[in-house]
Amino acid sequence: MGFWLGKQTEQGYQPPWIYQFLKPSVSGNEINGLGEAQWRPPSPILWHRLKYIRYKFVQLLFQSRFRPRMILQHRDIAGHFLRMKKRKKQLKKRQPNPVVTPLTDNPLAQVKDRAITLGADTVGVTRLRPEWIFDGYELPAWAQQAMNDDRLTLIVMAVQHDKECFQSAPAWAFSKEIANQYNQGSDIAVQLAEWILDQGYHAYGHGGPEAGEFTLTPAAIEAGIGELGKHGSLINPKLGANFRIACVYTTLQLECDEAPEFGVDDFCLKCQICTKACPPDAISDGKKMVRGSEKFYVDFDKCMPYMTDNYGCGICLKVCPWSNEKIVEKLFRKQQKRIFKREFDTEITAIDQTVYNEGDGGKALFFQPGSQ
Ligand code: B12
Ligand code: SF4
Ligand code: SF4
Numbered sequence: 001m002g003f004w005l006g007k008q009t010e011q012g013y014q015p016p017w018i019y020q021f022l023k024p025s026v027s028g029n030e031i032n033g034l035g036e037a038q039w040r041p042p043s044p045i046l047w048h049r050l051k052y053i054r055y056k057f058v059q060l061l062f063q064s065r066f067r068p069r070m071i072l073q074h075r076d077i078a079g080h081f082l083r084m085k086k087r088k089k090q091l092k093k094r095q096p097n098p099v100v101t102p103l104t105d106n107p108l109a110q111v112k113d114r115a116i117t118l119g120a121d122t123v124g125v126t127r128l129r130p131e132w133i134f135d136g137y138e139l140p141a142w143a144q145q146a147m148n149d150d151r152l153t154l155i156v157m158a159v160q161h162d163k164e165c166f167q168s169a170p171a172w173a174f175s176k177e178i179a180n181q182y183n184q185g186s187d188i189a190v191q192l193a194e195w196i197l198d199q200g201y202h203a204y205g206h207g208g209p210e211a212g213e214f215t216l217t218p219a220a221i222e223a224g225i226g227e228l229g230k231h232g233s234l235i236n237p238k239l240g241a242n243f244r245i246a247c248v249y250t251t252l253q254l255e256c257d258e259a260p261e262f263g264v265d266d267f268c269l270k271c272q273i274c275t276k277a278c279p280p281d282a283i284s285d286g287k288k289m290v291r292g293s294e295k296f297y298v299d300f301d302k303c304m305p306y307m308t309d310n311y312g313c314g315i316c317l318k319v320c321p322w323s324n325e326k327i328v329e330k331l332f333r334k335q336q337k338r339i340f341k342r343e344f345d346t347e348i349t350a351i352d353q354t355v356y357n358e359g360d361g362g363k364a365l366f367f368q369p370g371s372q
Helices: 017-022 028-032 056-072 075-093 105-116 139-150 165-169 174-201 216-223 264-270 273-275 301-307 315-319 328-343
Strands: 006-009 012-014 122-127 153-160 203-207 241-251 283-290 292-300
Touching: 012 301, 017 301, 028 301, 056 075, 056 174, 056 301, 075 174, 105 122, 105 153, 105 174, 122 216, 122 328, 153 174, 153 216, 153 283, 165 174, 165 315, 174 203, 174 241, 216 241, 264 328, 273 283, 273 315
Parallel strands: none
Antiparallel strands: 006 012, 122 153, 153 241, 203 241, 283 292
16 A cells, blocks of 8 residues: 555555545445435535535545646646636625516527537536435525426536547546636636526526535436436537536526437446446446436545546546547447337437537437438
8 A cells, every 4th residue: 555646456456545544434435325225315525615524634635636736837727716716606696687688589599509609518408406406505595496496497518628638537637627627617607697697587607626516417417418427427429428517507497408318328238448447446337226226336435546646537538438539429320229229219309409410400310210
């Protein structure tokens, strides 16, 4: 066992002494509810205020390594991060314009266009659900009320990492790019929320690295951004797993997107690329029961120390075949075909109007019942 950095041994990856010393006695998997058959809200585990989490010293260990290097080598990104923190704080206090400006006939398209113009790579819309809120958290009163009435619109946006940096994972170039895209996502979310506030509706924009008030992954699935891969991150049919997520919740009413299946689940059950590539062996080769639902699960206790040693890792995202831009479209077509054959009467719709929509509007790629 190394003191400061972990070691690969014949028994596999061994976390460093400092991590073992600072981690609490409770397993992260237990906090996440691994093996629990009953539903319960997700518990805050990491990237929260220290008072909310048991892994506070682990979080501090990560930050004590990441932040000084960032400040010394990338002052611009560190500065942007501080400015975003301030803007998000100010945004929470902002009230909507008392004069409501009518949107166009198609507000959904108007909002999506704006998000794309601001820099989002893809956008989806759903309603924010109470079951995604972290235990102990509450939304601002206006949002809490709208969510209880099932009227709280959630706009989910994906921002892609620079491709070259992404390919360098787990090198520092990718870690720095994670921070950069957290800033970009936050920037887009804040600007979109400010625009919605100007139109006369409540809105708040959130982007990482802080976890925020709710778990983004199930929300992004519902908004049609992607499907959950075995590596625990979302896969989008165009971006693969090469993206981060930011969002805006608002009282502006928008039509929701669908969360169509495009074959990730089926594909992952046969593929083992990420399971084999993950150095600490954190990715299970099948689904697990977690807080009442069966899903792919990543072992927190194995992933976190390796991530800390490597400032963010990301190997699982990089090796995923869906992240290979040369084959992603082919994979997508193939899986659509398989699903179409298997479930003949399932209506398969475009996962995202911004995906593969050139030429014939993308219809040929989405195998609709009755087509072909
Ligand atoms: C804390 C956190 C971590 C922690 C702990 C994760 C864990 N599962 O225990 C650590 C540091 C280990 C981590 C690692 C990574 N993370 Co992380 N992480 C988060 C964060 C801030 C909160 C998630 C959380 O609290 N999980 C704890 C509980 C809820 O986990 P869980 O029950 O196992 O649920 C997970 C999934 O199953 C899914 N989920 C939750 N409920 C449900 C319900 C259903 C029905 C389904 C299908 C799925 C689902 O969401 C959870 C994601 O961790 C989110 C941002 C956010 N607000 O959601 C980013 C986030 C999930 N991470 C992200 C990424 C990319 C990573 C890494 C690849 C690191 C990197 N280089 O970027 C690795 C991947 C390995 C992994 N473990 O998943 C991205 C994913 C983007 C994407 N394409 O999907 C997010 C969304 C950040 C962002 N804003 O973009 N992460
Ligand atoms: S981020 Fe690294 S350690 Fe964590 S699951 Fe992915 S490959 Fe494994
Ligand atoms: S590498 Fe393979 S198993 Fe892992 S998430 Fe990607 S497709 Fe699924």
